[in-house]
Amino acid sequence: MARRALGPATLAVVQAVEAAHEGEPVLVACSGGADSLALAVAVTVLASRTGCAARAVVVDHGLQPGSAEHSERVAEQVRELGLPAEVATVTVTAGGQGPEAAARDARYDALAAAFGAGERCYLGHTLDDQAETVLLGLARGSGLRSIAGMPAVRDRFVRPLLGLRRSVTRQACREQGVSWWDDPHNDDDRFARVRVRQSVLPVLEAELGPGVAEGLARTADLARYDADALDALTPTGAPPDCTVLAGLAPAVRHRVLRAWLLAQGAHEVNQRHVLAVAALVTDWHGQRWVEVPGLRVLRRAGVLVVEPHRPAVADR
Numbered sequence: 001m002a003r004r005a006l007g008p009a010t011l012a013v014v015q016a017v018e019a020a021h022e023g024e025p026v027l028v029a030c031s032g033g034a035d036s037l038a039l040a041v042a043v044t045v046l047a048s049r050t051g052c053a054a055r056a057v058v059v060d061h062g063l064q065p066g067s068a069e070h071s072e073r074v075a076e077q078v079r080e081l082g083l084p085a086e087v088a089t090v091t092v093t094a095g096g097q098g099p100e101a102a103a104r105d106a107r108y109d110a111l112a113a114a115f116g117a118g119e120r121c122y123l124g125h126t127l128d129d130q131a132e133t134v135l136l137g138l139a140r141g142s143g144l145r146s147i148a149g150m151p152a153v154r155d156r157f158v159r160p161l162l163g164l165r166r167s168v169t170r171q172a173c174r175e176q177g178v179s180w181w182d183d184p185h186n187d188d189d190r191f192a193r194v195r196v197r198q199s200v201l202p203v204l205e206a207e208l209g210p211g212v213a214e215g216l217a218r219t220a221d222l223a224r225y226d227a228d229a230l231d232a233l234t235p236t237g238a239p240p241d242c243t244v245l246a247g248l249a250p251a252v253r254h255r256v257l258r259a260w261l262l263a264q265g266a267h268e269v270n271q272r273h274v275l276a277v278a279a280l281v282t283d284w285h286g287q288r289w290v291e292v293p294g295l296r297v298l299r300r301a302g303v304l305v306v307e308p309h310r311p312a313v314a315d316r
């Protein structure tokens with residue numbers, strides 16, 4: 001497609017992509033939404049300016065009728081922008097997790113399987129996605145790591161647009177005459193994220209003034225620094241001795257207990273489980289046991305021990 005002159009929003013997206021690029025070949029993960037299409041536009045500009053190799057992949061989760069045709073249309077749209085594009089079809093198998101999480105896992109597996117030599121995969125998450133993630137993590141009460149949101153780089157995955165508002169990617173698409181697809185899930189208010197996007201964040205911005213989303217995104221960065229530091233301070237393989245555990249700072253004790261519970265075979269450990277087990281250490285008054293999925297945790301002679309635990313059918 002003959003490229004239009006770059007308007008201010010497109011330029012902002014191009015600058016963000018150029019700042020993230022380290023000279024590597026780029027694989028754009030494109031859903032057909034405004035964010036990843038604006039990303040694809042910016043990567044074509046990057047490729048023409050630097051000569052780096054670039055291509056795109058569209059993942060077909062196969063969850064809706066017509067998803068194959070939809071994915072092929074998105075791939076064709078990306079080709080028209082000037083990037084080679086292919087569709088990767090995945091089979092989503094829901095395990096113990098919900099369908100959204102299963103689709104996300106299958107998508108990241110497919111993207112990782114698509115990597116060519118030296119490639120990094122660029123994802124279109126924006127500052128708005130980050131702000132929503134922080135609010136959801138805060139409300140869940142699941143600790144610093146969930147407030148820490150998404151890192152800009154993890155392994156070979158890169159999120160160049162984390163510093164840009166979603167309104168900028170939409171404006172960039174308009175500037176370039178690119179029409180995007182709005183995933184109906186993004187308007188389905190049965191999802192907490194959609195309610196945060198449509199109701200909570202706009203109210204916060206109206207009541208607290210501009211800069212709320214940016215503040216939430218900055219909170220994610222600061223929380224991530226702290227969470228990384230605390231993880232690094234956490235001893236591994238610490239004994240479940242209650243005197244030793246009681247001597248640790250709570251933030252470190254909780255991390256030790258979480259890692260220990262997982263090593264003992266717990267199926268899932270959330271902060272409520274960790275706090276209940278921590279009470280066996282710091283608030284001991286002869287409790288019988290604490291149940292964590294797959295385990296019972298007991299305190300015996302000042303030491304934590306586990307027993308395998310499958311709830312009776314009536315308890316499930």
Ligand SMILES: Nc1ncnc2c1ncn2[C@@H]1O[C@H](COP(=O)(O)OP(=O)(O)OP(=O)(O)O)[C@@H](O)[C@H]1O
Nearest residue numbers: 029030031033034035036057058059123124125183
């Ligand atoms: N089906 C898919 N195929 C390829 N990449 C995807 C797909 N779904 C999501 N992604 C990648 O993950 C990012 C975030 O996903 P999310 O579900 O928040 O996006 P979206 O709202 O569907 O689309 P967009 O972020 O492009 O507006 C996307 O920007 C894109 O890079």
